[in-house]
Amino acid sequence: MALLKQILNQLNIDLEAIEKDLIKGLPETYAGDRLLPEALYTSEEDAANILASLNLKPGDRVVDLGCGIGSLVLTGAQNYSDITFWGIEVVEERLQVARACAQELKLNNLKLIQGHLTEVNIPRADVYFIYLATGKTYSHLINQLLRESSSRDFKIVAIESHGDLLPDLQSRSWLKVIHSIPLKSERHSPRALIFESINNNYESQLKRSLMLLDRDLRIHGECNWTAEDRHLWEHAFTRNDWKFVSIHRSPKIEQLSCHLCEFSTFSTIKSPETSGDIPLNKIQKIILKD
Structure with missing residues (x-):
């Protein structure tokens, strides 16, 4: 952060002192330990x-979700x-440093926002940077x-902060790793990963969701909803958003929709987010509709 340090010196800002005071008063932790000041920021x-x-x-938009002093x-x-x-950035003191440097x-071409990521x-x-988000904040993001991802493509740049960020993102079926970038500065992981959103249309997501639902109906006779399935099915049924699927149907979709009706031990399933039952034959009729 050579240039940033030069500006901080010109503005008489003692970043180390600011961070020491902040870390004393903030409940920021990873893996049960206090954050290390030298691991907080991305080097230039x-x-x-x-x-x-x-x-x-030209025209792309990049958002740093938790920008700290804004080094990136x-x-x-x-x-x-x-x-x-x-x-x-939620911490006003850090954002003050970023504003002064900007x-x-x-x-x-830089906009800075103070506030919690859930609010x-x-x-x-087009690109989101994620570093420190954990717990409910991470789930919200x-x-x-x-x-x-259901309507457009984007990338996520992730730098490990607490030991399970990168593995969690790698486990998401709607994300794929497209680049691995070595990091020169000392961080919690030696590499940053760049992810690209995939399966960002309802046809591909529905195929996967139908497979999972069919599997659960066969094995358990019930639905074990994942977060992705909850969003997909709740959206599809409450908004009746099946046009894309009916237009671009495939033999696999038709086969799975038939399985839903043939192997289920009940005629309806409950929407995970809304009250009321959903007729299974409604799925088949809409998907197979000419």
Whole structure:
């Protein structure tokens, strides 16, 4: 963070002192331990390498979900004038540092937002950076991004912070790893992973969901809903959003829909999010409709 350190010195900002005070008063932990100040921020060199691997296009939008003092978005906004960067941070003291640096650099393509990630309106973006999100905050972000993936493509850049972020993202069926970037600075993991959203239409998601539902009906006689299935089925049934599936039906979809009616021990299933029963034959009729 050579340039950032230079600006901090010019502005007489003691970042180390700020972080020591913050860590004393904030319940930020990973794997039961206190956060290390030196592991909080992405270096300018690492930020430049990651951004270069994203193949950004003019007009793209990049959002850092938990930007800290803004080291990544400051580096990006300075080097990519035709890209809009957003930084969201809950700690006002850190954001004050980012604002001061942005003003010093006269950046007009950087927007900074103070607030909790579960409470602010996260801008739609082409790239999202995730580092420190855990617990309910992480679940909120993942569910929101899952919903976004049903209508558009985007990338997620993840840097490990607490030991299970990268494995969890790698386990998501709607994400695939497209790049692994070595990190020069000391972090909790030596590499950053870049994910791309996949299965972002209802045909492909429905195929997977029907397979899972058919499996559960055969083996258990009941539905074990995952977060992805809950969103898909709740959306499909409450909004009657089956047009894409009926237009682009496949033999596998037809076969699975028949299995649903043939092997189920009941004629309806309950919507995971709404009251009332859903007739299984409704699925078959809509999917097989000419």
